[in-house]
Amino acid sequence: MASPITQAMKQIADEKGIAYESVLETVETALAAAYRKDFGNKNQNIRVEFDPEKYDGHTGGIRVFDVKSVVEDMELDENYFERLEASTAPKQDKDRPREKPEEKKPEPEGKKEDGLTEGEEEFKFNPKTMIMLSDARDLKPDAQIDEEIRVELHVPAAFGRMAAQTAKQVILQKLREAERSVIFGDFKGREGELMNVIVQRREGRVVLIDLGRATGILLPEDQIETERYYPGTRIKAVLRQVEMTPRGPEIRLSRTSKQLVTALFAQEIPEIENGIVEIREIAREPGSRTKVAVATADDSIDPIGSCIGQRGTRIQTIIRELGGEKVDVIEWYEDPAEFIRAALSPAKVSAVELDEATHLATVKVAADQLSLAIGKGGQNVRLAAKLTNWKITVVEEGGRVVGDSETMEFDLPEAVESDEDAPESAEESQHKAEERAEEPLEGAATAAVIAAEAVPEGEEEKEEEVKEGKKEDEQKEETPSVTE
Template sequence: MSSDIEQAIRFICEEKGLSYESVLETIEVALVAAYRKDYGNKQQNIEVEFDASNGDIKAFDIKTVVVDVSEEELEAQRARQAEKAEAQVAERAAEDADGRKRRARDWEPETGVKNEDADDQIVGEDEEPMFNPKTEIMISDARVLKMGSEVGKVLRIELPIPGEFGRMAAMTAKQVITQKLREAEREIVFNEYKEQEGEVLIGTIQRREGRVVLVDIGRTAGVMLPQDQVKTEHYNSGDRIKVYVREVSLGSRGPQILLSRSAEELIQALFELEVPEIAEETVKIKGIAREAGSRTKIAVATDDDTIDPIGACIGQRGVRIQTIINEIAGEKIDVIEWSEDPRTFILNALAPAKIAGVELNEEEKTATISVDPEQLSLAIGRGGQNVRLASLLSGWKLNIKESSKSEEQTAPSQDGEVSEPVIDTEEAVIDSEEANS
């Protein structure tokens, strides 16, 4: 029959999702801190064994056996170390603007980081620590405690536990346990969501904090930064939404999970969820161009002649595509067929406009698109959106001009060339940004 302590440990494991071994290790670390608080000293390298079945505690001082070092050698080492430390303090004091002085034993020679074991280390100028009384024991002393001790062996010296721990030691142990359990839980949450990085999760809107939206995604809350939000969407507490896990990192305050509703990857993930042919890679997504909240163009292709890639994405009576559109709050989606031929792909990318002709400049990777006058506004799109998305999707710079029918009615310019209305995709981008600002 398990003890009350063991049952409590197992309850914590189930509640926090932690392993039994990690919780037991945390308790042992806390007991080390408590023992050091009440009974230990700085020269002890304490390790505790805790038996959860009966509550027994055993404490040990762990030492590595080393060769004997004479007192004269130790004194010489101390003197050299003191001289070096004084020189470092003087140099650091000269460099510090505020003239702060720090004791040499509290600082590492090069990094300036506090060294808690500085008192225990006696080192030479260009050599490793010669003797550390906290973790090492000379062989002559070791053989007094245990016959047959050899250099390099680890000696476990059992320490007495005079009585119960005091109030301060108990508080120290409690703080250590709380901190260690919190760290272990954070690491488990981080590992769990790190594996889901790049996937779509279903979450519930918790609240807004300034311009940031917090989303409950299960064991923790994710963050949607302003750039990951869609301007046309409203995020109300309690709303359930699908979010793309953009990045998972572990900071000082625990795991930070960045979520997105504006990423192009969200569109791809939604298609993978709704279209079995894409999930099975029978139909492949070749590219996505998106202006979140407004319009998306997605290029698809397949090597299977029996499958219509566009029809597979749209679904019977448009069920599949409509499900995705509903999930992204009515954002329009154009599904086009990808082609290896740039001319054909550009024609498809500019849909629904009807294109009269395409002239390609392979060196500059630009394309001049001719359209009939009645198709000009459709090819350009509102604020240049259609041609801008087509350019992003195809990877070509697209210039839109009216076809030859209107050119015949256009008067020659002073240099003898025909003046044509040309729409540049870069200008369309600038115009759109100015309109949105």
């Protein structure tokens, strides 16, 4: 049966999700720090071997070694170790006079470079990690250069309180570093993966995402402007980047990346997941509109139909996951002219002229197709230019230049300027509803006239008598009675 300390170490390994060997190495590092604190000296390179099965609560199961590497013999001057200690000791500028550093400043650059090279040669022997060949052969007669010499040290007594505290701090730090390394390794290989995550909270403009054993972030540039991320909300985001920082792994997710669209298409459309249909290009304005160019090598498969699905079920699921963002699926063509014609859909293009030298495409459309070709604020032609990687100029069939994707200048009549496909905003629809409510209902006056004409003559006289009787009663009620 394993000893209690072995069981405790295995439990820590399971909870942190790290290897048992990493926990054992952490304990050995902590014991080395504790020994150095109580019994070691500055010229010892301490390493510890720990056997948890033999540990008795004091020093049993702990073997301590001073490990050094053998180097060739060197001639050192008398002040070598003093200068080495001074160079490694912490600086105390406050206690030293200011004249000495001032004397060193005016030295020429050449001497500084020489000083650096001399310093490298001067302190090339480190007594903490090195031992000269002659001294090594006193310990081991057949010692060779670059060989590692291990000298076992005695543990005179149990560690003190300060040494135990040092060991505790080292263990906590090493376990934290090991856990961070494991998390970094797990998520680094999943970059580009679609993740179903939960919003944890917001800190300033950054949204924190709960990933289970780790916390991800949605930076402002990775958030869709029209979306609101409330705590506890479940969203889908793509793992954009994982970086190791001094504070641990930084896991960045994104809702604006093109990879999110690609991952959603692969999730919802089996033909794309299996590679039968391929996504060639994506142009996206997050939260507003996306154009996706798809192609297939199988002539029996309709790539656009595969993406749309029966009655649009597949594409509607993707639109819903993107928060209502419009998605245009078009077919990719190797011919740039055909590809540009398709990219400007739903507008019908009359002709496309290409200028290979300037990489400019001049597109001619009919007057009634101008609003569809340009789009609201030039969005349609702008996305088409990004998708095809061509500069696009839209020209009316008469020859007048209407829009340019490069300059983003558009010459459209006011009535045509809006995108026909663009949905009304909430304010516009409410304003229109109020205007309609204020207008009289059509046919209301006519209905009143018809109702009046439908009353018979006798009935009209009776109604007039009733009205006169009501008026007399009202006048009597208004006239106060006078008592004699």
